[in-house]
Amino acid sequence: MQRDGIFAGDxxxxxxxxxxxxxxTGELxxxxxxxLATxxxxxxxxxxxxLLKDITDTGFWFYTNYESAKGQEIAASGKAAMVLHWKSLRRQVRIRGDVVKEDGPEADAYFASRSLKSRLGAWAxxxxxxxxxxTKLMAEVAKVTSRKGANPARPPFWGGFRIVPVEIEFWADGAFRLHDRFVxxxxxxxxxxxxxRLSP
Known part of the structure; x- marks a missing residue:
């Protein structure tokens, strides 16, 4: 099966x-x-x-509140799917797989890299x-700011998830809706x- 151009690679x-x-370079x-689907x-x-924060050879990484709806749904099923869609490129990538919780040094480092207001907001x-x-939310932010100061640590209820895919599909727009798809x-x-190769 021939895969060249944007689909080439092992x-x-x-x-x-x-x-x-x-x-x-092109998406606004x-x-x-x-x-993200759960x-x-x-x-x-x-x-x-x-927001996808990293793509490594072990999976697709994002961060969230573990007690959120998505966090609880992921914890219950251990599975998720996501799609990246770029209108400027007329391409998309679909991912499905198991989810691993990432609450170690990578999560600490990413949390520390966020703006102070985002870190305080995560706590609040x-x-x-x-x-x-x-108004109640902003009052909670003010309380957290006075308690946590200028360098809050990562909350125990906030961290990373990594989708370890069992399926990745690459899709590119084709003339007359005859798209190119490789899974x-x-x-x-x-x-x-x-x-x-899949039919369009």
Whole structure:
């Protein structure tokens, strides 16, 4: 099966990194924005936008409040899916797989790299929980600011998740809606990838 041009390569993570790097030069806003899909305990899907923070050869990384709806749904199922879509490139990458919680040094380092206001906001927000008013939220931020100071540590309820994919699909727009699609699949993380071209 011939895969050349933007689809060439033996490492799907590197292809994804290359596409993201290309998007960073042309996509106007948040080229690392991804739609993250999870399911609730009844099996009802949930999807929301989050920011992808890294693509390594071990998976796709993002950070959130573990007590949020997505955090709880991931904890319950251990699985998630995401899609990166770049309108400027007319391309997308779809990822499905198991999720690993990352609350060690990488999470500490990323939290420390965020702006002070974002770090304080992470402490103040009970993400996904009912909120009486914005005034109440800002009051909580003020309280946290006085308690935590100028260098708050990462909250124990906030950190990283890494999707370890068993499926990665690369999609590029084609003339007359005859798109190019290649999917990389493996049964487990230890298995070798199998690659197929899919009909548009």
């Amino acid at each position: 490492n799907p993570f590197q292809i994804a990194r290359d596409w993201l790097a290309e998007a960073e 806003n948040d080229p690392n924005a991804v739609a 399911v609730d305990p009844s099996g009802l899907p949930n999807v929301r936008m989050v 927000s009970h993400q996904s929980q009912p909120l009486e008013s914005r 990389w699949r493996r049964e487990t993380h230890e298995n070798a990838w199998e690659i197929q």
